Amino acid sequence: xxxxxxxxxxxxxxxxxxxxxxxxxxxxxxxxxxxxxxxxxxxxxxxxxxxxxxxxxxxxxxxxxxxxxxxxxxxxxxxxxxxxxxx
Numbered sequence: 001x002x003x004x005x006x007x008x009x010x011x012x013x014x015x016x017x018x019x020x021x022x023x024x025x026x027x028x029x030x031x032x033x034x035x036x037x038x039x040x041x042x043x044x045x046x047x048x049x050x051x052x053x054x055x056x057x058x059x060x061x062x063x064x065x066x067x068x069x070x071x072x073x074x075x076x077x078x079x080x081x082x083x084x085x086x087x
Contacts, residue, residue: 021066028057028067032075039082047083054079 002008031054038047055076062072 024061024064024066028054028061031057032079035079036082039079039086042086044083044086047086051079051083 002011031050034050035047035054038050058067058072058075061067062069
């Protein structure tokens with residue numbers, strides 16, 4: 001357990017950051033699922049609309065270091081591929 005005041009503060013900050021990161025990752029997963037579900041249903045318009053919401057979110061998380069930049073690129077590539085397979 002943390003003994004010094006600065007160590008206790010880092011524990012608090014880490015907890016807060018972890019909760020924030022979990023929230024952001026859940027939002028990312030939800031937006032990716034919306035694109036995939038729309039693509040599986042064959043609804044290209046809905047899928048591309050949802051992709052336009054998911055793409056900046058993926059870029060933002062990669063920029064902040066919450067997910068790796070290659071993971072964001074792979075996710076975007078996968079989503080675009082699923083949308084183009086409809087059209």
